[in-house]
Amino acid sequence: MQIFVNSKYDFVRWRFMAVSFSVLFMLVGLAMFFKHGINWGIDFAGGATITLKFRDAVPMDRLRADLADASIQQYGKAEDRAILIRLPELKQETDYAGQVVAKLIKDLNPESATKLDLNFQGRDGLSELLYSLDPDAKGTLPTSKDYYRNVAQNVINKRSEVGIFTSISQATSAPGVTTAVARVLNEKCFLGAFNVLNQETVGPQVGAELQQKAIWAVVLSTLAMGAYLWIRFDLMFGASAIVCIVHDVLMSLAFLMIINGEFSLNIVAALLLIVGFSINDTVVMYDRVRENRRKLKTRMTLEEQLNLAMNQTLSRTILTSGSVVVVLVALILFGGKVIHEFAWILLIGVLAGTYSTVTIVPAVAIAWNHLTGRTHDLSGPAARSRVEARVETVPPPPQQRKRRVG
């Protein structure tokens, strides 16, 4: 199978339309920015998030009353009975999420003062309870401790498997639970209303630092990329590459603004990847321009050179971007909630990268060429020899001639 064999699209002609589209898209993003501001995740804003999975229906009203300043939303599907609680930034450093969870336990699980919560406590808490009561009469030998630790581990593993215990019989059906142990579980333990899936706290200090680091990382890697291409190619390509990267990053950010997505550490990672990956198309295209310049026999304008190179590399561009897009779509569809936004931003970045290679890069390069007196139009041996002939007619400086003679 082959596509785009000997294609002759006039990409350069579309550049003004493309620039207008990009600018428009970014303006929409900017408008959304002014409307909502940036939806900083807790990584940067500080604060806390807690994801809870409930045993029964989520007591939403109770939670809203308990946590007045928090935003509470459903996490995943409704039948998962899971919620995501976001707590706003605190001015001081504390174990924020931990304190809130402790408060919820006190309010929703009044039995926790006297009994052990099988939906919250871990292996060690349970194994110590069993060891101190010793239902299976194992004595006080160290092997007894190991025995109960093993039983407790089985119960906790069972909980990880089902997500949350909804009845105590689920816990007692774990392997290694004897009738006597089951009696202890029934009498001394209870099933708490929720299980903590995830809890995060970012203090104001760490948040501010991460924010600063993220901005530097994106800016510096963009500049490093431009510098690399300047060294490998020339200043015009380096500059247009930087514009291209900035374009791709801004398009992704505009998209994030439009969907009002959360700006988290993962999004920064996605942006850095876009910086590195979306430039590849541009590099491949530049390489082709340079190679063509060495081979071409006639004079060609920069517009013609760019069009030729873009058409020559078109099938590769589409194929590579296409295969990455296929994988990213799989991640978006099946990858789960945690990487969902990450995959979306990458997808937009990759698409923007491909599109900017055939539109934005030529636009900048051509504008640069015009501003510098069309120096990039010269090409091919004929053109080169003309330049060399002109150089020959200029008499070399005296010292240089002397050295050449000597």
Add this chain to the structure above:
Amino acid sequence: MTRGLLWKVILILVVLVGFAAATIPTQDNPEPIRRGLDLKGGTHLVMRVNVGDAVRLETDQASEMLKAQAKKTNLPIPVTRRVNDTTFVATLPADTPVTPYETIAKDFLGSFDTGRTPEGLMQFKMKTASQTAIERDTVAHTVETIDNRVNALGVTEPYIAPESGYRIVIQLPGVDDPARVKDIIKTTAQLQFRLVEGNPGSDAAAALASVPDNMKTEVDVMPGTKEDALGRAAGIEYYAVRKTVPVTGTDLKNARVQKGQLGQPNVGFSLTPDGARKFGDLTGANVHRRLAIVLDNKVVSAPVINSQITDSGVIEGSFTAQQAADLSLVLRSGSLPASLTTLEERTVGPSLGRDSIRQGILASIIGFIALVLSVLLYYKGAGINAVLALLLNLVILLGMMAIFHATLTLPGIAGIILTLGMAIDSNVLVFERIREELRDGKTVRAAIENGFSRAFGTIIDTHMTTIISALFLFQFGTGPIKGFAVTLLIGLFASVFTAFFVSRVIFDVMYKAQDRPTEISI
């Protein structure tokens, strides 16, 4: 097959088998590729050591030392006041010469600079070098203590390391009860035995009122748990305890959970020889008085001393089984020299980790299959070549991760997929070149030759740009993101190897066997 080609094939097979072997779980190494906290569940904590606590303590001890030495040499005892963490001033009684105090300072307070305040008071300021040394030791000691506690909890493969800014990063994979572990880590566990003055009171004022007037400035009032007849907690009461601390937690040799007469759990302790002597002196001289057991400025219990005790004792309180176990653990592992403040916490419960890895792997497999199918469809025969290179790339990547103990995180799975995208890209660049050469009428062999050599520069450039961004990602990233950057970097190097070497060898094996190949499936 020529001899050179044979060696290349053998090399590739060795690489394949070697890296594949590294990823196979064994008895000693059941998890060759370590999963990050986001996939395994666990806790990531960043804590700040409040080094000021330790510096302040040093300053307080220095002012006590000044007073003690003044008393020893029969000088009037100065009144001292701490100005800030590193500085205290001493007010001397009127008409007292300063010189003998300066001699004491020179002999006993070597880490302080002496001077005068504008009002003429003696001022003692800690030397910067001493302060730095205390801060450094405090952080090191804290790391060591946390390490002891975490090990006592039986956490496998914990990571505990100091960072700049008096911070400590703690990673505890697989912890299923983070709230408890955090409590244990953060407990300062400063145990003190101090004599009680007066009687316990229902509030601080009542407790202080029962203290004789001449002792009022020599006591601290602290809260404690009130117990009913059965030893259960029943509200709070206050105790006035002496400021002097004759015996502390550092005098303890061991601590363990015991059962009391009613079967209630309590903590038994034994003392070091030096501690036993001090404890014997204290209890022997104060029979029938109350001795407060103070933990982190709270009175745990205040039993009456019945007779002299030397080498061991029991801390009774209204403990649950777990509280007693936790207390004996922190006493065994020693106290923290300074308090800790939580700056950052990320905890993933085991069931979320399980879901994430299931979905991540499912998505990766679907993505991988889609990738393979599209390459096979597009390039037919040469597509098999690309898929082989891709598989080898995956094996090298996973093998390298196992060898370097890199951690696989959720973004890391995305990193693997992106790497495979890069690997495919290299093949695409080469194949497109070969197709072009064929269209220009070159022979199959020349087309393969030129395809690889012409694509070389381009592939190096595309990899370099991605390596640059991966390096920034590594430099900037924390936790899972760092894992992602490492995966990406390893994958990029593997991709260069498979694209130039492996694909080439596969083509050579396929077409060089024929003397003059005329057809290529691409």
